[in-house]
Every structure is written in structure tokens, then in C-alpha cells.
Amino acid sequence: MSSFEIRASLFLASVYGLRMLGMFLILPIFAIYASGLSGNPTQLQIGLALGIYGLTQAVFQIPFGMSSDFFGRKKVIYFGLALFVIGSIIAGSSSQIENIIIGRAIQGAGAISAVLTALLSDLTRDEHRTKAMAIVGGSIGLTFALSLVISPWLNDKIGVSGIFFLMALLSILAAIIIHLYIHEPKRTNKKPVLNLNDFYAILVRFDLGRLNLGIFVLHVAQISMFMVIPFYLIQQGNLPLHDHWMIYLPILLLSFILIVPIIIFSEKLKQIKLAFLLSILILLAAQFSFIYFSNDLVGIVMSLLIYFVGFNFLEASLPSLVSKIAPGNQKGLALGVYNTSQSLGIFVGGFVGGLITTFYGYSGTFLFCGALIFIWFIFSLNMNIPINKS
Numbered sequence: 001m002s003s004f005e006i007r008a009s010l011f012l013a014s015v016y017g018l019r020m021l022g023m024f025l026i027l028p029i030f031a032i033y034a035s036g037l038s039g040n041p042t043q044l045q046i047g048l049a050l051g052i053y054g055l056t057q058a059v060f061q062i063p064f065g066m067s068s069d070f071f072g073r074k075k076v077i078y079f080g081l082a083l084f085v086i087g088s089i090i091a092g093s094s095s096q097i098e099n100i101i102i103g104r105a106i107q108g109a110g111a112i113s114a115v116l117t118a119l120l121s122d123l124t125r126d127e128h129r130t131k132a133m134a135i136v137g138g139s140i141g142l143t144f145a146l147s148l149v150i151s152p153w154l155n156d157k158i159g160v161s162g163i164f165f166l167m168a169l170l171s172i173l174a175a176i177i178i179h180l181y182i183h184e185p186k187r188t189n190k191k192p193v194l195n196l197n198d199f200y201a202i203l204v205r206f207d208l209g210r211l212n213l214g215i216f217v218l219h220v221a222q223i224s225m226f227m228v229i230p231f232y233l234i235q236q237g238n239l240p241l242h243d244h245w246m247i248y249l250p251i252l253l254l255s256f257i258l259i260v261p262i263i264i265f266s267e268k269l270k271q272i273k274l275a276f277l278l279s280i281l282i283l284l285a286a287q288f289s290f291i292y293f294s295n296d297l298v299g300i301v302m303s304l305l306i307y308f309v310g311f312n313f314l315e316a317s318l319p320s321l322v323s324k325i326a327p328g329n330q331k332g333l334a335l336g337v338y339n340t341s342q343s344l345g346i347f348v349g350g351f352v353g354g355l356i357t358t359f360y361g362y363s364g365t366f367l368f369c370g371a372l373i374f375i376w377f378i379f380s381l382n383m384n385i386p387i388n389k390s
Contacts, residue, residue: 001128008123009132011181012116013139018174019084019112020140023053024147025154025163033160034097041097049101051350056108058343062199065114065336073119074184076112081175083110085168092164103164110171114339121323121335122185131263133316140315145252149245202334207325210379212341214280215318217376218311219345221283221369224353225290228362229304232290237297247301255308262313272385276317280377282310287370291363321385 001009027050034046041049068076084107091103117133124132154163202208233239233247266275286307293299319338326334357365 001124001131005124005128005132008182009120009135011177012120012123013136015174015177016113016116016136017139017143018170018177019081021143021147021170023167024144025151025166026160027147027151029151029155029160029163033155034100037097037100038095039097045097045101049097049104051347052101053104053108054343054347054350056105057111057113058340058347060109060111061114061339061343062333062336064111065118065339066199066333068115068118069330069333072184073115073122074178074182076115077119077178078175080110080112080115081171081178083107084171088164088168088171092161092168107167108343111339111343113342114335117319117323117335117339119182119184121319123182126324133320136316142252145245145249149249152242199333202326202330202337205325207384208322208334208337210383211318211322211325212338213379214314214376215338216341216345216348217372218283218314218318219342220349220353220372221287222311223346223349224356224365224369225307227350227353227357228365229290229300232294232300232362233297236295236300239297247304251301251305251308255305255312258305258309259313259316262309263316266317272317273383275313276383276385277377277380279310279313279317280373280380282306283314284370284373284377286310287366287373290366294362 030046030050034041034049064076064080087103087106087108087110089103090106091100094100094103117136120132120136151163154166158166230244233244237247239247262275262279266272286303289303289306290300293303319335322334322338353365353368356368360367
């Protein structure tokens with residue numbers, strides 16, 4: 001990678017990280033906080049307050065992606081961050097669950113993930129895009145680990161309302177980074193015309209649809225699993241919730257190290273498809289490993305490591321493949337569809353995963369995830385990997 005590509009990847013990864021830190025911080029503590037709000041919110045309302053973010057993300061990813069193809073990436077990013085700031089302030093200023101739901105919906109409406117990914121693809125060459133996406137994926141993983149460490153401490157210091165206001169400040173900081181350090185490349189091609197034919201053409205392409213299925217399954221499984229894994233760690237390891245970071249952080253760091261040889265194998269030896277399929281099988285193996293070692297803390301930890309090795313590689317590879325396959329002037333639109341699939345996966349993973357855990361227990365959740373991953377593997381067997389440009 002050139003110094004320009006490394007710098008662009010690191011700055012955009014920092015924007016991803018700041019954006020996601022604001023979201024991850026609330027996850028371990030919100031349900032307890034919301035249950036004590038005035039009006040005695042129901043579990044359905046609490047779940048809606050958490051889940052509606054993913055739903056509005058899914059609704060607005062495509063319009064934002066299309067708009068970035070037309071108006072430019074940075075303008076749309078600024079607008080999305082402004083929506084997130086407004087939603088954070090609304091949620092942080094209220095003690096009523098209804099207003100928090102509105103605030104969370106507005107937060108989700110600032111759906112800039114597709115635009116950030118499209119901008120990263122604009123600034124990096126095809127042969128280095130997986131590494132650039134891996135930097136972004138690494139920042140998200142480290143942000144997740146960091147949130148598990150500092151969320152209880154922040155809750156003690158500033159409370160959940162304060163964390164919402166912190167989200168707003170982090171988004172403002174992200175906008176400043178974009179303004180000062182990211183220069184959007186000039187477009188040599190004509191601006192695309194926004195029309196339904198473009199959207200339909202992207203939507204019906206089977207090669208892109210297969211990748212959209214992949215990110216959907218990847219995040220259905222992730223959210224479903226992490227409704228179960230904390231209970232595994234508590235029940236089998238007698239590990240209090242506030243100490244779970246001691247498990248997650250080393251696993252995430254080690255998994256980032258372990259995917260380096262996989263990336264080298266896939267890129268240098270031109271074995272992208274084989275590495276991709278093997279990573280899906282690694283995810284599948286992790287699901288059955290969780291079931292087999294459900295009563296053994298060491299086995300659960302090893303299963304988590306196996307899972308994150310596959311997950312981190314696929315999380316980096318999928319958007320890279322989308323950006324390679326998509327038409328040059330419609331990358332934003334294609335990545336908008338892709339990120340919509342990701343957001344729907346988060347929403348479905350929380351809702352359906354919760355139902356399955358309720359009726360079929362922990363093993364049922366991992367079997368559900370395994371079945372989806374196996375379907376994804378079958379659909380991926382005959383995929384064509386685009387050749388890198390020289």
C-alpha cells in the first residue's frame with residue numbers, strides 16, 4: 001500500500017471507530033437503564049429502542065449510497081453525522097422511552113456506512129482494498145473491545161444520558177477528521193442519474209446478491225450468538241459481566257494477527273476464493289464447537305477465537321469484493337444495498353435470535369446460525385472472484 005492509501009485507510013478507520021464506539025458503548029448497559037425509566041417501559045419498548053437503530057439504518061443505507069454517487073461522498077457523510085448528532089441529543093435529553101425511541105431512529109437514519117466504504121474504495125487500489133478494509137474492520141473490532149472495558153465506568157461517571165451526549169461529540173469529531181484529513185478524489189466520469197433502473201440493475205445482479213446474502217448471514221449470526229455467549233461466560237466461567245473484556249480483548253487481538261497469513265495467502269497467491277470458502281467453514285465449525293464445549297470455559301474461549309478468525313477475514317473481504325464487482329459510478333449504490341443487508345442482519349439477528357433462544361435454548365441458537373452459514377457456503381461455491389487490476 002502507498003503512504004496515501006495507508007493514511008486514508010487509517011483516517012477513515014478512525015471515523016468508523018468513533019462512529020461505532022458511540023453505538024457499542026450503550027449495548028451492555030441500556031436494558032438495565034431503560035427498565036428504570038418513568039412509565040415502566042415494557043420489554044418490547046426497550047427492544048424497540050435498541051433495534052430501531054438497525055431498522056432505520058437498513059431503510060436509509062441505499063438512499064445515502066445513491067446520493068453519494070450523485071452529490072459526492074463527503075457532503076453525504078456530513079449530513080449523516082449531523083442526523084446522528086441530533087438523534088443522540090434527543091435520546092440523551094429525555095427520560096421517556098418514546099422519545100428515546102425517536103432519538104435512536106434518527107441516529108440510525110444517519111446511515112453513512114455505505115458512503116464511508118465507497119469513499120475508501122475510491123481512495124485505494126483493487127489489489128490493496130482487502131488490506132484497507134481489514135484496517136477498518138480491525139478498528140471496529142478494537143472499538144467493540146474498548147466499549148466493553150469502559151462502558152460500565154462511563155455509566156458510573158456520566159450515566160447513559162451522558163453517553164448519548166458523548167456519542168454526539170464523537171460524531172462531531174468524526175466530521176472534523178473527514179474535513180481536515182480526507183480529500184475526496186475528483187470524478188472523471190459523469191455523475192450518475194438517480195433512477196429506479198440503476199437500483200433494479202444492482203439489486204438483481206446475482207454476483208452482488210450472493211455477497212449481500214453473506215453480510216446478512218454474518219451479522220444475523222453475530223448478533224444471535226452474542227445474545228448467548230455472555231451467559232456462557234457467566235455460567236461456565238463464573239465470570240462477572242464487567243470482566244468479560246478480559247476474554248474478548250485478547251481473543252480479538254490474536255484473531256487480527258491470525259488473519260494476516262490468510263490475507264497473504266488469498267492476495268499474494270491469488271487464492272481469494274479458497275480463503276473465502278475456508279473462512280465460511282471456520283465460522284460453521286465455530287458454531288458446532290460452541291455446542292460441544294458448552295460446559296467448558298477453555299473450549300468456549302477457543303471457539304470464540306475460531307469464530308473471530310473467520311469473522312474478521314470475511315468482514316474485510318465482503319465489502320472489498322462488492323467494490324470490485326460494482327460498476328465504477330455506482331459503487332455507492334451497490335454498497336448501499338450491501339450495508340442495508342448488513343443492517344437487516346443485525347435487526348433479524350436480535351429479533352429472531354432472541355425468539356430461538358427463548359424457545360430452543362442456547363444450542364438451538366448455534367444450530368440456527370450454523371444452518372444459515374451452511375446455506376451461505378452452498379451459494380458461494382460457484383462464485384467468481386474478480387481479478388485485481390495491475
